[in-house]
Amino acid sequence: MTILRPLLPVQRLLAVFVLAGLFLNLAGCSLWVGNQTSWFVSLQGNDSNDCHYLLLPCRHIGNVIGRAQAGDTITIFPAH
Numbered sequence: 001m002t003i004l005r006p007l008l009p010v011q012r013l014l015a016v017f018v019l020a021g022l023f024l025n026l027a028g029c030s031l032w033v034g035n036q037t038s039w040f041v042s043l044q045g046n047d048s049n050d051c052h053y054l055l056l057p058c059r060h061i062g063n064v065i066g067r068a069q070a071g072d073t074i075t076i077f078p079a080h
Helices: 009-026 061-067
Strands: 036-042 073-076
Touching: 036 061, 061 073
Parallel strands: 036 073
Antiparallel strands: none
């Protein structure tokens, strides 16, 4: 029988950082590499958003294409 111990505060904080980094990596977020910019598009988005953040996407791809520059990354979320 294995007895599980609660995590110490330092271990808990480390686990949060590791999980946050894994989430950002799986979500396709780039963390400012050179002049590259990430753009996000979703049917739930709004074209008045900044569109650089996963939770604040644009609604229309044309809006992002008109604002993106060479080397930028555009992530388009699937319709559900």
